[in-house]
Amino acid sequence: MSKLDNMRHTLRENKLAQIILLVLFTLVTAAAVYLMERSVTAFLLLLASLLLLYYTSFTNGIKWIIALVLLLVVIPFASSGGTSYDSYMEVATQCGIYVAMALGLNIVVGFAGLLDMGFVAFFAVGAYTYGIFATDQANNFISGDLFPLSGGTFWIFILIGGFMAGIFGILLGLPVLRVKGDYLAIVTLGFGEIIRIIFNNLEKPVNITNGAMGLSSIQPPDLFGFDFTFPHQYYFIVIAILLVVIFAVRRLEHSRLGRSWKAVRENEIAAQSMGIPLIRTKLIAFAIGASFSGMMGVVFAAKQTFIDPTSFTLIESTTILVMVVLGGMGSVPGVILGASLVTILNLQVLTELTNWLNQLSMQGIIEVPNALSPSKMQRFIFGMILILVAIFRPNGLIAAKNRKIPKEVVTGGPHQHHEVPAAPISAKTSPE
Numbered sequence: 001m002s003k004l005d006n007m008r009h010t011l012r013e014n015k016l017a018q019i020i021l022l023v024l025f026t027l028v029t030a031a032a033v034y035l036m037e038r039s040v041t042a043f044l045l046l047l048a049s050l051l052l053l054y055y056t057s058f059t060n061g062i063k064w065i066i067a068l069v070l071l072l073v074v075i076p077f078a079s080s081g082g083t084s085y086d087s088y089m090e091v092a093t094q095c096g097i098y099v100a101m102a103l104g105l106n107i108v109v110g111f112a113g114l115l116d117m118g119f120v121a122f123f124a125v126g127a128y129t130y131g132i133f134a135t136d137q138a139n140n141f142i143s144g145d146l147f148p149l150s151g152g153t154f155w156i157f158i159l160i161g162g163f164m165a166g167i168f169g170i171l172l173g174l175p176v177l178r179v180k181g182d183y184l185a186i187v188t189l190g191f192g193e194i195i196r197i198i199f200n201n202l203e204k205p206v207n208i209t210n211g212a213m214g215l216s217s218i219q220p221p222d223l224f225g226f227d228f229t230f231p232h233q234y235y236f237i238v239i240a241i242l243l244v245v246i247f248a249v250r251r252l253e254h255s256r257l258g259r260s261w262k263a264v265r266e267n268e269i270a271a272q273s274m275g276i277p278l279i280r281t282k283l284i285a286f287a288i289g290a291s292f293s294g295m296m297g298v299v300f301a302a303k304q305t306f307i308d309p310t311s312f313t314l315i316e317s318t319t320i321l322v323m324v325v326l327g328g329m330g331s332v333p334g335v336i337l338g339a340s341l342v343t344i345l346n347l348q349v350l351t352e353l354t355n356w357l358n359q360l361s362m363q364g365i366i367e368v369p370n371a372l373s374p375s376k377m378q379r380f381i382f383g384m385i386l387i388l389v390a391i392f393r394p395n396g397l398i399a400a401k402n403r404k405i406p407k408e409v410v411t412g413g414p415h416q417h418h419e420v421p422a423a424p425i426s427a428k429t430s431p432e
Contacts, residue, residue, distance in 0.1 A: 015057060018057065018058070021052075022053060022066075025045075025049055026049045029045040030074055030075075030077075033046050033078040035081060037082045038083070038084040043091075043348075044349075053067060054333055079092075079232075086230055086231045089232035091343070091347050091348055093238050094343050096238035098320065098323065099343075100293075101296055101320050101339075102320055102323040102338065103249050103292060104119070104122075104245070105321065106289075106324050106332070108289040110324060110335070111252075111265065112285035113265030114184060114286070115184050116184075116188045116286075117188045117317055117321065118192020119317050120293075120312045120320065121191060121194075121195035121312065122291075122297070123294070123297040124312035126164065126300075127307050128307065129294070129297070130160075131218050133157070134151075134157075134219040135218055137208070137215055141208060148219050149219065151227065151228075152221075154220075155221065158298050161295055162291035162294045162295040165297065166287040166290050169288075169289065169290030169291070170283050170286060173287070176188065192317050193314065195312075196312050197309075200212055216305070217306075218304070220305065221237070221302050260281045264278060319382075320339075322338075322382055322386065323335065324339075325389075326386065326396065328397055329396060329400065331396060331400035334397055334398030338396070342382075
């Protein structure tokens with residue numbers, strides 16, 4: 001065993017060394033973010049402290065407590081030191097939104113094995129559910145000049161948006177129950193495009209969505225007279241919803257329903273022969289996954305204060321699917337990591353790399369063709385990442401793991417042995 005392996009083994013067994021390393025890493029990166037005017041690298045390293053926490057050997061309860069301290073105290077405080085506070089919080093907020101959507105898609109794709117290529121449609125349903133009634137758009141088909149509704153209704157619309165998206169998830173699931181594999185992907189892709197086209201053309205004969213012009217001046221949420229208008233304020237809303245989503249997904253994964261989803265994913269015929277109702281199991285997967293996306297759609301509409309059909313294109317569905325595949329299908333921590341990496345790559349890494357190359361080009365140090373700008377080669381970079389992950393990590397960055405059941409639970413105790421009674425012998429003998 002090499003010295004490096006000895007060091008890893010010692011660190012894995014020594015919890016005190018783990019907490020010291022985690023605290024030092026967090027303090028250094030948090031101080032760097034707080035003191036520097038703008039440092040993408042320092043902010044990414046600060047977020048990486050959550051990943052470092054995942055690989056410690058602490059109990060789940062301690063990990064949750066430390067994660068809450070990092071998310072609710074350390075990261076917001078460290079980001080508030082410079083002028084890039086809202087920029088940092090915007091990235092963290094977008095990460096939370098996409099993580100929740102990716103976890104919803106993971107239920108459909110990772111747990112139930114149903115390839116959904118139109119998942120962004122449920123995001124759009126949630127966004128338009130709030131956007132229509134939080135602007136004066138609803139006055140076009142509801143008399144009484146009652147709209148826009150106040151920002152206080154935002155909290156109710158989080159549930160309404162999730163419910164409406166769940167209804168659309170069931171509507172999608174009903175006609176595709178007999179479709180599998182590639183054909184299911186084609187059908188769901190068509191569903192996503194149909195929803196976008198409907199929202200794009202639902203301005204006549206009755207103007208419901210305002211068509212391609214979109215909905216603007218959407219009311220921001222308020223709570224006891226306090227208006228939420230800045231990214232750092234939406235960050236705490238997103239974290240609260242995300243914690244509920246993670247808790248629900250973890251509970252569902254190891255529940256009877258979660259085991260039913262995995263059985264359907266592995267073999268539908270075998271699952272049905274064991275008494276699992278295929279129709280109900282698939283519909284619940286579509287409904288629950290869609291509801292998480294719909295709730296974040298409401299938050300997205302309130303945060304952006306403007307939505308239009310171009311925000312819900314096929315490329316968004318593909319991006320969410322990339323997050324799930326990259327992190328590891330069926331793995332909750334893997335999906336969280338994959339969604340965070342892809343979002344940060346989109347919002348910070350590629351943007352900062354483009355700005356840096358542009359500065360070098362303006363100074364005459366290097367000459368980068370406009371067509372080779374990293375922001376324009378985003379899909380190429382995604383493709384290369386997926387190829388590398390497929391080669392070196394075929395099960396994702398963090399592969400899914402099944403819960404281990406102690407042998408004592410299976411056998412009924414260390415000293416108990418259950419004998420299986422022999423099958424009764426039939427009185428009839430087969431004719432020779």
